[in-house]
Amino acid sequence: MTVTAPYRPDPPAGRDGFVPVLRAEWTKFRTVRGWVAGVVVAAMVTVLFGILVASGVHCASGPFPGRPVELPCSAPLGPGGEAVDDRFFFVHRPLDGDGSVTARLTSLTGITTFPPPDHHPVVPRVVPWAKAGVIIKAGTERGSAYTAMMITGSHGARMQSGFTSDVAGPPGGVSAASPRWVRLTRSGGTITGYESADGTRWTEVGTARLAGPARAGLFVASPCDLSVYQGTFGGVGAACRFTQATAVFDQVTVRGAPPGGWGRTRVGDTGQRTDWELYHRPAGVQESAGTFTVTGSGDMAPLRAGEHVTVEWALAGVPIGLVVIAVVAVGFISAEYRRGLIRTTLLATPRRGRTLAAKAVVAGTVTFAAGLAATGVAIPIGTRILRAGGAVVLPVGALTEVRVAVGTAALMAVVAVLALGLGALLRRGGAAVAVVIATVVLPEVLAKASILPDGMARWLLRVTPAAGFAIRQSVPEYPQVIGYYAPVLGYYPLAPWAGFAVLCGYAALVLGLATARLRRRDA
Amino acid sequence: MTDACVVVNGLRKRFGPTIALDGMSFGVRPGLVTGFAGPNGAGKSTTMRVILGLDAADEGTALIGGRPYRDLRRPLCQVGSLLDASALQPGRTARDHLMWLARSQGLGARRVDAVIEQVGLRTAARRRAGGLSLGMRQRLGIAAALLGDPPVLIMDEPFNGMDPEGIIWIRALLRSLAAEGRAVLVSSHLMSELQDTADHVVVAGRGRVIADASVARLLETASGRRATLEEAYLELTRDAAGFRAAGAPEAAL
Numbered sequence: 001m002t003v004t005a006p007y008r009p010d011p012p013a014g015r016d017g018f019v020p021v022l023r024a025e026w027t028k029f030r031t032v033r034g035w036v037a038g039v040v041v042a043a044m045v046t047v048l049f050g051i052l053v054a055s056g057v058h059c060a061s062g063p064f065p066g067r068p069v070e071l072p073c074s075a076p077l078g079p080g081g082e083a084v085d086d087r088f089f090f091v092h093r094p095l096d097g098d099g100s101v102t103a104r105l106t107s108l109t110g111i112t113t114f115p116p117p118d119h120h121p122v123v124p125r126v127v128p129w130a131k132a133g134v135i136i137k138a139g140t141e142r143g144s145a146y147t148a149m150m151i152t153g154s155h156g157a158r159m160q161s162g163f164t165s166d167v168a169g170p171p172g173g174v175s176a177a178s179p180r181w182v183r184l185t186r187s188g189g190t191i192t193g194y195e196s197a198d199g200t201r202w203t204e205v206g207t208a209r210l211a212g213p214a215r216a217g218l219f220v221a222s223p224c225d226l227s228v229y230q231g232t233f234g235g236v237g238a239a240c241r242f243t244q245a246t247a248v249f250d251q252v253t254v255r256g257a258p259p260g261g262w263g264r265t266r267v268g269d270t271g272q273r274t275d276w277e278l279y280h281r282p283a284g285v286q287e288s289a290g291t292f293t294v295t296g297s298g299d300m301a302p303l304r305a306g307e308h309v310t311v312e313w314a315l316a317g318v319p320i321g322l323v324v325i326a327v328v329a330v331g332f333i334s335a336e337y338r339r340g341l342i343r344t345t346l347l348a349t350p351r352r353g354r355t356l357a358a359k360a361v362v363a364g365t366v367t368f369a370a371g372l373a374a375t376g377v378a379i380p381i382g383t384r385i386l387r388a389g390g391a392v393v394l395p396v397g398a399l400t401e402v403r404v405a406v407g408t409a410a411l412m413a414v415v416a417v418l419a420l421g422l423g424a425l426l427r428r429g430g431a432a433v434a435v436v437i438a439t440v441v442l443p444e445v446l447a448k449a450s451i452l453p454d455g456m457a458r459w460l461l462r463v464t465p466a467a468g469f470a471i472r473q474s475v476p477e478y479p480q481v482i483g484y485y486a487p488v489l490g491y492y493p494l495a496p497w498a499g500f501a502v503l504c505g506y507a508a509l510v511l512g513l514a515t516a517r518l519r520r521r522d523a
Numbered sequence: 524m525t526d527a528c529v530v531v532n533g534l535r536k537r538f539g540p541t542i543a544l545d546g547m548s549f550g551v552r553p554g555l556v557t558g559f560a561g562p563n564g565a566g567k568s569t570t571m572r573v574i575l576g577l578d579a580a581d582e583g584t585a586l587i588g589g590r591p592y593r594d595l596r597r598p599l600c601q602v603g604s605l606l607d608a609s610a611l612q613p614g615r616t617a618r619d620h621l622m623w624l625a626r627s628q629g630l631g632a633r634r635v636d637a638v639i640e641q642v643g644l645r646t647a648a649r650r651r652a653g654g655l656s657l658g659m660r661q662r663l664g665i666a667a668a669l670l671g672d673p674p675v676l677i678m679d680e681p682f683n684g685m686d687p688e689g690i691i692w693i694r695a696l697l698r699s700l701a702a703e704g705r706a707v708l709v710s711s712h713l714m715s716e717l718q719d720t721a722d723h724v725v726v727a728g729r730g731r732v733i734a735d736a737s738v739a740r741l742l743e744t745a746s747g748r749r750a751t752l753e754e755a756y757l758e759l760t761r762d763a764a765g766f767r768a769a770g771a772p773e774a775a776l
Binding site for chain 1: 528553554572575576577578579592593595597598599604606607609610611612613614615616619620622623624626627628629667674703704705706
C-alpha cells in the first residue's frame, strides 16, 4: 500500500445557497426542447383559441337575436366610462344652477308580461327594482350623468347616481295611505338626496357631484323581469321579460328653474314598442291639476356580462393553454422520477425542500412570462376582433385590464406550481396531469359551457382550484341591478382575488405535502 | 479507520420484511481504491445510497469527513458519485446534463468542458443523452462524478457496459485518482475487475461486512492454491453463509 497525502482540492469559487439550486433547475428546464416548446405552444394555443372565439361573435340589430353569440351592436357610455343601459321616462325642466326638485309619490304600480311559472300574458306586478322619483340629469342623452332620489318596487328609498352608485334610504313602499316624499337639492355642484314620510321631517340619504347645466324633474323606470329556467340538457337559460311601471306624483316643485313648461322625453328610445305599449298603455305622462301620472320602462344601470361581451372573452383559450402547461410542469418533476434522475438531483442539491422550491420557482416564472405574453397579445387582438365584429366589449378601467392580464398570467403560473407539486406528490405524470385537468380545467369548462346546474357550478368554482379563474372577471356584480350573475355568463361566486387565493392555497398545500413526502421518503 | 474519509458504522435498514443492512460497518481511506464486493442483495447499493443521503438508515451512521451527506455544502465538490449512469433526461445533451450539475455547485462551463475532455466525451458532448451508448453514458456519469474535483469518489458498478478498452481506461483513471490522494470506493459484483484495480476490498454479504482487508492480505492469508481474488471471495461468501446458519456472530479477517 502506498501512503498518499489525502487529496485537498482548492476550494472552488462559487456560492452556496438557493441561487445555485435555482440556476441548476433553470438550466435543466431550458435544455429540454420539449418543455420549452410546450410552454410556447401553451401561449400560442391560448392566443389562437381566444382569437377563434372572438372571430365568431357578431352583433345583431334585430329585436330577437337568434343565437347567443349575436349581441347588441352599440351601447352608450356612462360618465365613469362603463357601457350602460339608460332608458326611462323623464319629465323635466332646465336647472342650470343651484335649486331643488321635490315631489310626493302616492302610487307605484306596474305590469309584468309573460311571467313564470304559468305565463299568463300580463299580470299587475311591480318588479323589485322598478323605480320612480326625482332626478337631476346632465341632459336627455343616453349615458349623461345623473343623480336620482327614488322609491323602488321593494327595495325602499334609494339614492342612485352615475349608473353604478347606489345608497339605501329608509325602507318601505308607496301607497295612497302612506305616500313618500323625495327631494334633491343642488348647491354649488353638490346634490343631496332626501326622503320624507310627511314632507316636513326629511332624512338625508346621500350626496353626489353634478355641476353644470342640467334638467331636473320626475322619472319612472322598470327593468325587465329576469327568470332563469332549467335547460333541457342540464344547465340553465335566462329570459328577461318586458315590464312597465306607473307612478303618481303630486306636490311637485322645481326651484331654480326658469319659468316655462315641462319637457317630456323617453330617454334611450329605440323606436321599438311592445304590444302592451301599442295597445294598452304607452310610456308617457298625464298631468292634471298638479298631479303627474308617469309611465315608463327600462333602467339606468351598467350593462352586464353575458348579455354583452367582456374583455375576458379574448382569454377563452386559457383553459386549453393550461392543459399544455400542466403537462410540461408535471413532466418537469415526474420525468426525473421515471428516469431515476431525481437521485442525481438530490445528490447535487440534497436539501430537498429547497430543490422542490427551486423547481416551483422555475416552473412558475417561466409560465408567468409565457402567460403574460399570451394575455398581452390576446386581449388587444381579441377585443379588436370583437369590436370589428360589431360587439360591445364592456369597457373597463386600465387597472382592471392590467389585473385581468397579469392576474391570468399569475393564474397560469400558480396552476403550473400546483401541477409540479402534484407531480412530486404522485410521482406519476399521467395521474398528476389528470388531477390538474379534473380539478382546474374541467370545473371551469363545464360551468362555462352550461353543462352543470347553476348551483353545482357555483359550488365547484368556490371549493376547487378552478376558483382562481375568478381573476379573469372584468366587470363586477351590482346588487342593485337585475342580472343573471352566474358562472355561465362569466360571473364567479368569489371575488377575483379571493378566488385566486383559493387556488394559491391549493398550490401551497400540495407543494407542502410534496415537500414533506420528498423529505421523508427514500429517493 | 481513524484516517478514513468515509465511515460507515452499524447501518441497519429493513424494507418491509427484508433485512437489507444488518450492521454494515467499514471505512474508506484516502489514497486507496477500495473495492466493495458481494453477491446481489448483499446491500452494496443500499449502503452507497445511505452514504449519499438518498436513503435513510434505520440505525447507524454514514459520515463523510465527519458529516452526513445531507449536511454537506456543495456536495459534488466533496463527494463525486456514479450510481445509475442511465438516469438521464433523454432529450438533454450530455454537455447540458453536466451544465446543470455544474450550476448547482456554482461551477462554470470551463469545468464542464474540462471533465468532458477528461473522460473522452468531446465528440459526443452535443449529442442527446437518449442517443448515447451504455459505455458513453458510463463515461458521462464518471464526468459528473469528477465535476466538482472531489476528494471522495463513490462508484456503483462503473465497469458496467464498458468495452475492454473502456475497462482499461477506467482502471487507470481510478488508480490515478487514488494516487492523487482521493478516497475511491468502487462496487462490483465481479472480483476480477477489482483485482487489478483495488488496493483494499470490503466484502459484503447479507447486509454486513464479511471481509475487510487489503487485496494482498486476502490473497496471502488464504491457502497457497488460491491464486485469484475471485476464489478467495467465493470461499469467503460461502463461509459467511455457513457462519450465519450456525449462528456465529462474526466472520472477518
